[in-house]
Amino acid sequence: MTGDPWPWPTDTQLERARRVARSYREALESLNPGVCENIDRKVTEFGQEWIKPELDMAPEAWExxxxxxxxxxxxxxxxxxxxxxxxxxxxxxxxxxxxxxxxxxxxxxxxxxxxxxxx
CATH class of the missing domain: 3.90.105 (Molybdopterin biosynthesis moea protein, domain 2)
Known part of the structure; x- marks a missing residue:
């Protein structure tokens, strides 16, 4: 295969890893929300809050x-x-x-x- 098939060509390796991790998280959440919540809590304790979507974040229109x-x-x-x-x-x-x-x-x-x- 030639070229990089990744659909977001400007992503860094870290951003790619985070996209993949979020995809797995979304799948787990749909299958077993309780287990997903436990893992979210644990990784947040480790300082990795980026994994869990922030549903209450509502930016102002002027931002x-x-x-x-x-x-x-x-x-x-x-x-x-x-x-x-x-x-x-x-x-x-x-x-x-x-x-x-x-x-x-x-x-x-x-x-x-x-x-x-x-x-």
Whole structure:
């Protein structure tokens, strides 16, 4: 096989590992929520809070977030956010550190318009 088949080419090795871990977590949660909750509790004790989705995180409409943060906090794939920006449907802004950020309100409007949510 030629090329890298990974669908998110900008992911680091750590981001790839986290995506895989989250996929397994979602599968376990659907099959056995109690066991998943126990594992979530244990890994949180070890300082690995990233594994459990934060359902109560609701960013303000005026906030500027990275595509990754929008994926976690709003529920739209980061790849969709980047694609929308590339097509001119979102305004790509620049954070203080030079990385791209997007207005939460614009992203929410596009989600409502397209019905596009993370699986």
């Amino acid at each position: 500027l977030l990275s595509a990754r943060d929008l994926e976690v906090m709003v529920g739209v794939p980061a790849s969709s956010v980047r694609a929308w920006a590339a097509k001119g449907r979102l305004t790509k802004r620049t954070s203080a550190d030079g990385s791209p950020v997007y207005l939460v309100e614009e992203v929410r409007d596009l989600i409502a318009e397209t019905g596009h949510r993370k699986r």
